[in-house]
Amino acid sequence: MAKSSKENSPITDHLAYLLAQANREINRQLELRLSKEGVPVEQWRILKVLSDGNGHSMGELADAVLLNHPTLTKMIDRMVSDTLVYRVQDPNDRRKVLMFISDRGKVLSKKLNSLAVDQEEHILESYGDKSTSELKRLLESLIDSSN
Amino acid sequence: MAKSSKENSPITDHLAYLLAQANREINRQLELRLSKEGVPVEQWRILKVLSDGNGHSMGELADAVLLNHPTLTKMIDRMVSDTLVYRVQDPNDRRKVLMFISDRGKVLSKKLNSLAVDQEEHILESYGDKSTSELKRLLESLIDSSN
DNA sequence: TTGAAAATATTGAATATTCAACAATTGAAG
DNA sequence: CTTCAATTGTTGAATATTCAATATTTTCAA
Numbered sequence: 001m002a003k004s005s006k007e008n009s010p011i012t013d014h015l016a017y018l019l020a021q022a023n024r025e026i027n028r029q030l031e032l033r034l035s036k037e038g039v040p041v042e043q044w045r046i047l048k049v050l051s052d053g054n055g056h057s058m059g060e061l062a063d064a065v066l067l068n069h070p071t072l073t074k075m076i077d078r079m080v081s082d083t084l085v086y087r088v089q090d091p092n093d094r095r096k097v098l099m100f101i102s103d104r105g106k107v108l109s110k111k112l113n114s115l116a117v118d119q120e121e122h123i124l125e126s127y128g129d130k131s132t133s134e135l136k137r138l139l140e141s142l143i144d145s146s147n
Numbered sequence: 148m149a150k151s152s153k154e155n156s157p158i159t160d161h162l163a164y165l166l167a168q169a170n171r172e173i174n175r176q177l178e179l180r181l182s183k184e185g186v187p188v189e190q191w192r193i194l195k196v197l198s199d200g201n202g203h204s205m206g207e208l209a210d211a212v213l214l215n216h217p218t219l220t221k222m223i224d225r226m227v228s229d230t231l232v233y234r235v236q237d238p239n240d241r242r243k244v245l246m247f248i249s250d251r252g253k254v255l256s257k258k259l260n261s262l263a264v265d266q267e268e269h270i271l272e273s274y275g276d277k278s279t280s281e282l283k284r285l286l287e288s289l290i291d292s293s294n
Numbered sequence: 295t296t297g298a299a300a301a302t303a304t305t306g307a308a309t310a311t312t313c314a315a316c317a318a319t320t321g322a323a324g
Numbered sequence: 325c326t327t328c329a330a331t332t333g334t335t336g337a338a339t340a341t342t343c344a345a346t347a348t349t350t351t352c353a354a
Contacts, residue, residue: 093332
């Protein structure tokens, strides 16, 4: 009798593990670059999302930057102290808070973006154009299929 | 004059972001399943790695399960309390500690594996056989190219 | 053989995250 | 209208993680 094929498979066969491993590595590299500006990856994400100039509610922002609400609240507190972003109460729904990027935030955001783009280019070089775009495509479709 | 093509790209264009997003989602699903046994994803990884029956040093284990050393030490402390694993000093190099899985750990590991395999199968169904294996292949090669 | 440097694991303090409870506002049913 | 449930964001306590320092053992050059 043959066992179920996956029962004793090494952990490296699991998609969940490969994703965690790849994410950890790429994130570590990005972190290293952003540390030049002393900013964690999450703040890069926040500034990038807000840099469309529009107001974004906390809930919307939490989804976009992959943070839980309380974690986001506290990170935004720090960024407000650093005058990178500011809160405005939503006049249409006073439960909501709209977040905006400040001028200082925009300046920092540009620097961070160029560091992030550096990384993307570095990946393109070592990993290849074809693989990168194919991987992005597959990741997007995995995310889609998970909703 | 045209701007560098990536300068204002949405965050969803970045590989680092897509990886984080996909990882978050898949990890969340796995977490949900493993919560049936009240076990965090990291403990599943630890038990899975140790279930080859061999002794693994803390450093080796930390790499394999994607945890920093101090985090692993503290998680192992908890698992030792739960008698899922145990420490043995490496006789060949007394700086090292070898971790082993206990009988109780093996029993739990089997249950966890089947939950994890359930998830893999669920992904295969909704995402497809072809996409899944291609994604795994690309992730492995990304990890390789990052070392 | 000795002594300095490297490797390994742990600890404690500082920091960050999460969980559950809360406050405020809106929506919607009666 | 009024009231009750749902939505949104924040807070404080509990938990977890990280950073820097430490202790122990091994390695290796002199």
